[in-house]
Amino acid sequence: MDQAQLFKQIAQFWTNDMPFNQLLGLKIKHFDTQRSEIRFLWDDKLVGNPIQKILHGGVTASVLDLAGGVVAAANIIDQLDDLSPQNIQQSLSKLGTIDLRTDFLRPGRGKEFVATAHIIRSGSKVAVARMELHNEQNDHIAFGTGTYMVG
Amino acid sequence: MDQAQLFKQIAQFWTNDMPFNQLLGLKIKHFDTQRSEIRFLWDDKLVGNPIQKILHGGVTASVLDLAGGVVAAANIIDQLDDLSPQNIQQSLSKLGTIDLRTDFLRPGRGKEFVATAHIIRSGSKVAVARMELHNEQNDHIAFGTGTYMVG
Amino acid sequence: MDQAQLFKQIAQFWTNDMPFNQLLGLKIKHFDTQRSEIRFLWDDKLVGNPIQKILHGGVTASVLDLAGGVVAAANIIDQLDDLSPQNIQQSLSKLGTIDLRTDFLRPGRGKEFVATAHIIRSGSKVAVARMELHNEQNDHIAFGTGTYMVG
Amino acid sequence: MDQAQLFKQIAQFWTNDMPFNQLLGLKIKHFDTQRSEIRFLWDDKLVGNPIQKILHGGVTASVLDLAGGVVAAANIIDQLDDLSPQNIQQSLSKLGTIDLRTDFLRPGRGKEFVATAHIIRSGSKVAVARMELHNEQNDHIAFGTGTYMVG
Numbered sequence: 001m002d003q004a005q006l007f008k009q010i011a012q013f014w015t016n017d018m019p020f021n022q023l024l025g026l027k028i029k030h031f032d033t034q035r036s037e038i039r040f041l042w043d044d045k046l047v048g049n050p051i052q053k054i055l056h057g058g059v060t061a062s063v064l065d066l067a068g069g070v071v072a073a074a075n076i077i078d079q080l081d082d083l084s085p086q087n088i089q090q091s092l093s094k095l096g097t098i099d100l101r102t103d104f105l106r107p108g109r110g111k112e113f114v115a116t117a118h119i120i121r122s123g124s125k126v127a128v129a130r131m132e133l134h135n136e137q138n139d140h141i142a143f144g145t146g147t148y149m150v151g
Numbered sequence: 152m153d154q155a156q157l158f159k160q161i162a163q164f165w166t167n168d169m170p171f172n173q174l175l176g177l178k179i180k181h182f183d184t185q186r187s188e189i190r191f192l193w194d195d196k197l198v199g200n201p202i203q204k205i206l207h208g209g210v211t212a213s214v215l216d217l218a219g220g221v222v223a224a225a226n227i228i229d230q231l232d233d234l235s236p237q238n239i240q241q242s243l244s245k246l247g248t249i250d251l252r253t254d255f256l257r258p259g260r261g262k263e264f265v266a267t268a269h270i271i272r273s274g275s276k277v278a279v280a281r282m283e284l285h286n287e288q289n290d291h292i293a294f295g296t297g298t299y300m301v302g
Numbered sequence: 303m304d305q306a307q308l309f310k311q312i313a314q315f316w317t318n319d320m321p322f323n324q325l326l327g328l329k330i331k332h333f334d335t336q337r338s339e340i341r342f343l344w345d346d347k348l349v350g351n352p353i354q355k356i357l358h359g360g361v362t363a364s365v366l367d368l369a370g371g372v373v374a375a376a377n378i379i380d381q382l383d384d385l386s387p388q389n390i391q392q393s394l395s396k397l398g399t400i401d402l403r404t405d406f407l408r409p410g411r412g413k414e415f416v417a418t419a420h421i422i423r424s425g426s427k428v429a430v431a432r433m434e435l436h437n438e439q440n441d442h443i444a445f446g447t448g449t450y451m452v453g
Numbered sequence: 454m455d456q457a458q459l460f461k462q463i464a465q466f467w468t469n470d471m472p473f474n475q476l477l478g479l480k481i482k483h484f485d486t487q488r489s490e491i492r493f494l495w496d497d498k499l500v501g502n503p504i505q506k507i508l509h510g511g512v513t514a515s516v517l518d519l520a521g522g523v524v525a526a527a528n529i530i531d532q533l534d535d536l537s538p539q540n541i542q543q544s545l546s547k548l549g550t551i552d553l554r555t556d557f558l559r560p561g562r563g564k565e566f567v568a569t570a571h572i573i574r575s576g577s578k579v580a581v582a583r584m585e586l587h588n589e590q591n592d593h594i595a596f597g598t599g600t601y602m603v604g
């Protein structure tokens with residue numbers, strides 16, 4: 001199995017078997033060592049402001065954290081020689097968000113949302129990613145910066 | 152109705168009628184112009200890492216954003232002369248998170264979690280709050296800093 | 303005098319008459335409502351680590367804050383009808399950094415450094431800018447995000 | 454030489470021989486694995502706003518970065534078995550700021566300023582500190598949060 005197939009398998013697992021991602025409907029469409037893309041649909045349960053009908057800020061933070069986290073995960077796997085499931089699982093257990101900044105630019109309105117991340121620092125211990133959230137009309141809703149433990 | 156009663160009513164409304172808070176089980180126990188306290192119980196659906204059984208980082212960000220947001224809301228209301236429901240609702244429609252930083256200190260494990268916020272900057276346009284998340288054993292899980300639009 | 307000329311005059315004033323910018327040798331090469339460019343030369347007095355000979359992190363934060371701040375200033379001026387010196391000065395007195403995040407990507411080594419900013423949120427009260435610092439070989443040294451009070 | 458004496462020696466070295474600290478007049482009064490204190494006097498060259506006569510935001514960021522950095526350094530040294538100068542120097546060469554958030558609360562006015570830091574996360578690879586800046590009247594000027602590479 002090559003790396004692209006492996007990343008695809010992991011994306012499916014995290015989309016289908018990570019409870020909070022399922023609860024929010026976050027779908028990992030793609031990730032590699034450089035970038036990622038997560039999509040989710042509007043759902044009334046994601047509302048943070050019942051009068052204005054906009055996404056809760058925590059939804060935005062959640063999807064940006066995930067978008068950066070999967071890119072960080074790809075950088076962990078990319079450093080492995082042994083791609084056995086045990087070794088991958090053990091290495092990914094080191095993954096953790098150290099800190100996350102979210103900048104809310106516009107109200108979270110739309111039918112479908114896409115979060116993207118790209119890596120800006122990749123090291124053996126720490127990775128940093130920058131993230132963006134847009135809706136289906138390409139309105140720019142939020143920016144994020146996340147620092148992740150990877151080793 | 153005095154301010155303390157008003158804040159209690161709003162806390163109930165946001166706890167019971169804000170969909171995403173309900174989905175996560177976030178309960179606003181107290182808020183005033185200086186501080187707030189939010190509580191929630193462990194729930195398997197909040198898991199971000201199915202192997203390690205810890206809270207998703209987005210859950211942590213969500214509750215810290217809410218803890219800071221209600222303190223910012225109290226500062227908006229505190230500046231009002233007219234406490235009619237329409238005026239309160241219109242004034243609160245200006246409330247919005249500008250940016251939020253979350254520092255993840257320890258894995259999110261526990262049975263019950265408590266988020267607290269205290270105001271560090273209170274102005275007519277922008278308020279800044281600092282937040283903390285602990286579990287029932289007083290393990291310090293996360294810190295946060297949020298900047299809110301209030302006018 | 304058109305806006306471009308006015309911005310040029312202000313750039314000269316802030317480069318030559320703002321003591322800390324002079325101390326660090328920060329030169330505002332350009333700014334408008336969308337973007338800015340600041341340049342400075344290596345100087346031994348800017349060293350934060352005498353063994354490794356790299357820029358102090360505070361130098362990086364200073365130049366990123368300035369880069370974002372001048373774009374925020376342009377957005378203040380852009381909203382004015384009356385461009386008299388008194389009105390410009392009074393309006394700019396509202397300018398202030400609310401918060402600044404700096405991400406240090408690589409050691410600050412080089413002969414000449416260029417900081418750029420672009421606006422990501424422009425409102426009547428708050429503006430947000432993203433900044434980058436590169437050296438003369440286009441090594442990417444740092445990222446920044448700044449939130450500014452503009453009204 | 455015990456650890457307290459060693460920290461005192463390093464504080465003197467960084468105060469006297471780190472060019473940018475000298476330029477700004479930053480004096481490390483104390484640091485250990487838990488907290489630090491840095492002091493500096495008002496100086497006209499630190500002004501970022503010639504009309505309002507307040508500290509440049511970069512001065513604030515610089516001193517907060519230093520306050521957090523010396524606490525991170527103490528945590529590096531605390532993990533060493535071999536306290537030879539070569540080993541200390543080599544270990545400290547791993548120290549670096551990963552990211553820094555500064556929250557500006559009040560205008561930087563005063564005669565003397567004191568920055569304090571306390572550690573909030575101490576690990577073998579990454580340390581996180583929270584910082585504050587006050588003036589001689591105990592006005593709270595700024596908050597900071599810094600993430601440091603320590604291993």
